[in-house]
Amino acid sequence: MDNKLEQRSFYLLLVSVTVLFLWLLKPFFGAVFWACTIALLFYPLHRRLLARWGDRPNLVALVSLTACVFIGVVPVLFVVGSFFQEGVNLYQRLESGELDPDAWIDRIRQTFPMIQNVLEGLGVDITNLREQLAGGAITASRFIAQNAVQVGQGTARFLFHLSLMLYLAFFMLRDGPRLVEKLMQALPLDDERERLLFDKFAEVTRATVKGNLVVAAVQGTLGGLIFWALGITGAFLWGVVMTLLSLIPVVGAGLIWLPVAIYLLATGEWLDGLILIVYGAGVIGLVDNILRPILVGRDTKLPDYIVLLSTLGGFVLFGMNGFVIGPLVAAMFVTFWDIFVREFQ
Template sequence: MQPNFKLDSALSRGLLDVLIKAGLVAALVLFAFEVFQPFLGLMLWAVILAVTLYPLYGRIKGGTGLKDGYAATLVVLLVLVVLLVPIYLVVVSIGESVHSLIDVLKSGAWHVPPPPESVAGWPLVGPHLYALWQSASESLAPVLNNLMPHLKGAGLSVLGAAASAGGAFLLFIGAVIISGVIMAFGERSEVAAQRIAMRVSGEERGRPLAKLCTATIRAVAQGVIGIAFIQMLLIGVGFVVKGVPGAGMLAIVVLMLGIAQAPATLVTIPVILYIFNAEGFTAATIAFAVYTFVAGLADNVLKPLLLGRGVDVPMPVVLIGALGGMVVKGIIGLFIGPVILAVTYVLFWQWVALQVPDKPVEPAP
C-alpha cells in the first residue's frame, strides 16, 4: 500500500499554518500586554470604582435629570471631596504636631525625667538603657547627636514610604476620574462585559457570571470599605468630642485596620486606658469608654449584614477571597480575590451539577 504523500503534505501545511497563526497571536497578545501593563493597576481601580459607584450615579442621574457626563462628573467631584477633605485635615494636624515638637525641642522646655533605679537591673538591656536614659535626662542634645545617623536612616525610610503613599494616592485620584468616564458609558460597558462573559462561558452562564462579578465587587466595597469607614466615623467622632490628642490620625489608623480586617480595639483600648489615666474614673470617662469600646466592635454586627449581600455565594467565600486577595495583591486584591473565588465557586458547583443532579440522596442502609 503506497503512502498518500499529498495528504501528508496538506496536513503538514495546515498544521504549520495553525502554528504560525498561533505564534503571531501569542506575540501580539504579549506585546499588547507589555504596552498596557503600566496602566493595568490604574484601569483595574477605575473599573472597581465604576462598578462600586454606579448605583450612586444612577440615583443622581435619575433624581436630577442630568445627562450622563454631568452626572458622572458630579459623582467624581463628590468622591474627591470625601477623599481630600479628611486627608487635608490629617496632613494639617501632622504638620502642626511636628512644628510644635520642634518648637519645644528648640526652647529646651522639655526635659526627660531621670530613670528609675530598677531599670539598671533589667536583664541584657538594663545597664545600656539606664545609661542612655540617664544621659538624656541630664542633656538631650548629646544623645540626639549620637542617634542622628540612625535617625537619618529612619527619616529616609519614612520619606520613601510617604512618597510611595503619595504616588498611590495620585494613582487612586486618576482612577476616580477614569471611573467617571466609564460610568458615563455605563450601559455600553455593561453590555460589553456581558458579551465578553458569554463569549468565554457561553450565553447561558456568561450573563450570570458577569452579574456575579459586579455584585461581588459591590458587596466587598460595602462590607469591607464601607464598614471600615463607618467605624472610623463612629470612633473618630468620640475621639474629637473627648479631645483625644491626634484624634484625626487615630481615626485614619482605625480605617486602615478595618480595611486590613484587624480589630479596631488595637486603637480603642489604649486610648481608653490613656483617658482613665489622665482624667480618672468619672461618669464622662466611663461613658466615653463604653461608647468607644462598643464602636470598636461594631464591625462584628455590620459585617454579617453587609458583606456578601446580593451575592449568590456564601459570605465565608467572599470574606476568605477578600483576606487572601489582600495578602497576595495588597488593597486591590481585596476586590480581585473575592471575584475570582466567587466565580471559581460557582463554576465548580455548575460542573458538579452536570454530573450529579441536585436531588436527594438515599441514605446508605
C-alpha cells in the same frame, strides 16, 4: 496538518499579544480597575437616567460621572488632605519631644506589670519592644510627613491618574453593556455560565466596595468622635487611620482604640479608659459585627472567615485595591466550583 499548525500558531500569537497588551496596561492598573469599579457602582443610576434620556448617551454618562465625583472623589480628596496635614503636625510634635512614646510605654508597664510578664513569657524583650514602638511611631509620622511633600510635588502625576480614571469611567458607563456583550462573544463558554459569572462579578464588586466603605466610614467616624470627646490628641488623624484599618474585617479599628484605652487606664484616667473600651467594643465593634455581614457577606454569599482571609490576602498581594480584589477572587473561585459540581458532578 497545516490547518492544525495554523490554528495553534494563531492561538499562540493571540495569547502573546493579549499578555503584551495587559503588560502595557500594568502601570495604569489602578486607574483601569477603579474606572471599572465606578462604572459598576454607578450603573444603576446610569440606567435610570438612560430611561429618561436614552437618546443622549454622552450626556447621561457625563451626569453619572459628575455624581460619582461629588459623592466619592471630592470627599476622599478632602479626607486625604486633612490626614496628611494631621500627620505632619504629629511628626513635628514627636520631633520636638512634646509627645514621648517612651513615657507612654513606661506608664503602661508600671501600671500593668502583668503585660510585661506575659510578653517576657513569650520571649519578648520589653526594652527592645519599647525602642521599636517609639521608633515606629516616629517613622510612621515621618513617612506621612514625607509623603505629604511628595504628594504636593507629584500633584501633576496624581491628577493625571485621576483624570485617566474618570476618563475611562465615562466610556465604561457609556459603552459598558456593549463591552460585556463583546467579551461574552469572545469567551469560550455558553451564555448561561457567562451571564452567571458576569452577574456575580458585578454583584460582589458592588457589595464589597459599598459594604466595606460604609462600614469603614462609620467606624472611623465613630472612633474619631469618641477620641475628640475624650480630648485625645489627633482625633481626626486617628479617625482616618481607623477608617483605613476597618477595611480589615474583625480586627481593624480595634488596633487603634484598644491600645489607647490601655494607655488611658495606665495613666490613671480610669473613667476615660473604661468609656473607650465600652464604646469601642459595644459601638464600634457592633458596627462591624452587624453591618459587614449584612452589606458584604449577604450579597457576596461568602462566609465571614472567607471574607476575612481573602481580604487579608488581597491586601498583601494588591495593596489597597486588595479589599475589593481579594473577596472578588474568592467569589469567582466559589462560583466556578459551584458550576463544576452542578454540571459536571
